[in-house]
Amino acid sequence: MNKNLFKYFFLLITLTFISCEEILLVDNISKKEVNLIAPSNNAVLSSSGVTFSWETIEGADKYQLQIAIPNFEAPKQIILDTIVTKNSYAQQLNIGKYEWRIKAINSAYETAYSKNSFEVLNNDDFQNNTVVLLTPSNNLTTKTALQKLSWDAIIGSVNYQLQILDENGTLIKEQSTETTLLNFTFDEGKYTWKVRASNGTTQTLYTSRSILVDTKAPNTSILSAPVNASTTTNTSINFQWSRTPIAGSSEKDSIYVYTNNALTTLNFKDKGTSPYNKTLTKGTYYWFVKGFDEAGNESARSTVFNFTVN
Numbered sequence: 001m002n003k004n005l006f007k008y009f010f011l012l013i014t015l016t017f018i019s020c021e022e023i024l025l026v027d028n029i030s031k032k033e034v035n036l037i038a039p040s041n042n043a044v045l046s047s048s049g050v051t052f053s054w055e056t057i058e059g060a061d062k063y064q065l066q067i068a069i070p071n072f073e074a075p076k077q078i079i080l081d082t083i084v085t086k087n088s089y090a091q092q093l094n095i096g097k098y099e100w101r102i103k104a105i106n107s108a109y110e111t112a113y114s115k116n117s118f119e120v121l122n123n124d125d126f127q128n129n130t131v132v133l134l135t136p137s138n139n140l141t142t143k144t145a146l147q148k149l150s151w152d153a154i155i156g157s158v159n160y161q162l163q164i165l166d167e168n169g170t171l172i173k174e175q176s177t178e179t180t181l182l183n184f185t186f187d188e189g190k191y192t193w194k195v196r197a198s199n200g201t202t203q204t205l206y207t208s209r210s211i212l213v214d215t216k217a218p219n220t221s222i223l224s225a226p227v228n229a230s231t232t233t234n235t236s237i238n239f240q241w242s243r244t245p246i247a248g249s250s251e252k253d254s255i256y257v258y259t260n261n262a263l264t265t266l267n268f269k270d271k272g273t274s275p276y277n278k279t280l281t282k283g284t285y286y287w288f289v290k291g292f293d294e295a296g297n298e299s300a301r302s303t304v305f306n307f308t309v310n
Contacts, residue, residue: 026108027059034063034102034111039118046122048155049129049204052100053088057111060104065089071099071117090132092155095120123156126199131160131207133195138209141249143295145213150181154197154204163206164193186213188248214248218291218299221253225275226307233310239276241289241302249294257287261306284308 035055039045052065066072067080079098080091083105101115123129132152136142149162162182164173167190175182184193194208225240226232245251255276256269263286268278286306291299 026106028109029057029059029104029106029111030109032057032059032104032111034104034114036100036102036114036116039100039116041116041118043116043118045118045120046125047128048092048094048120048123049090050093050118050120051088051090051130052102054102054114056087057104059106060111061085061106063087063102063104064110065100065102066113067091067093067098067100070097072101072115090130092129092132092152093120094155095122126154126156126197127202127204129154129157129197129204131195131197131204133207133209136209136211139211140209141212141214141294143213143215143297145187145215146183146185147211147213148181148183149193149195151195151207153180156199157197158200159198161196161198161203161206162193163195164191166191186211188213188215212249212295214293214295214297216246216248217297218246218251218293219244220300221289221291221302223287223289223302223305226305228303228305229307231308231310235281235309236277236279237307237309239272239274239278239287241274243289243291243299246293249297251291251293253289253291255287255289257285259283259285261286263304280309282309 034057037053037055039050063084065080065082065084066078068075069077069079097119099115099117101113103113104111131154134150134152136147159176159178162175162177163171164184165171173184190210190212192208192210194206196206197204221241221243223241226237239255243253252271253273254269255272257267259265259267267285284306286304288302288304290301
């Protein structure tokens, strides 16, 4: 057999074996059935805001949700086709008849679709609608003070009431708006923002999200050991530094160690806390520390220290 052809077949067999092995490690969910919770089959609703819910399938990574008018056998329109990682999804729908279906998916298998029919008869129960918040995401930690607060429109609404509260529950902003978008610049701190809809006579409940705004960079670290320009025969190096934390998002340090004073040849870098131990070979090293926080801020580089291992 030609040597190149042999290599090709060997590679193909190896990849096939790996693929089969990976499939064996994935739960076969193909025989399972997604149990739909709501809307139940042939349900009649008096709210344009519909929350679809179903029981989770063990071994599934995500779900494919579809909604058709009036059904999937003779659809006039597929109005939604989306991938969901949770087991619920909210959608505004016009008055009419619908069918919804869902299947569970993982990296190797998928279930059959489960489906239910339902009808949105009217929007008399306006107060049962749920305002779906869009941006920013819930529990966002960010260094960007200016945020676009946005949400989905509620059918039949004439305005929306927006409230922003600080972490002590103090109301710092309240505004009525006919739009579904408001730009707001946050000060430093943690906030809750929430929105409800009104049709002029009744209101929905508020839907809320949290946000932490942190625009301050961590303090610069102060190096202490190994002492600058020191020499040691011990290859186990105990790096030490200090940094005063700043209130806000969580902070962490990264240590950088180079083998040249131009700081172009990196020996290693790692996240760590002081003291940090590393075994090194003989040579001269240059190191510094930088601080980072969850919001994306980073400190100035510390002073560069050097030391030699003999």
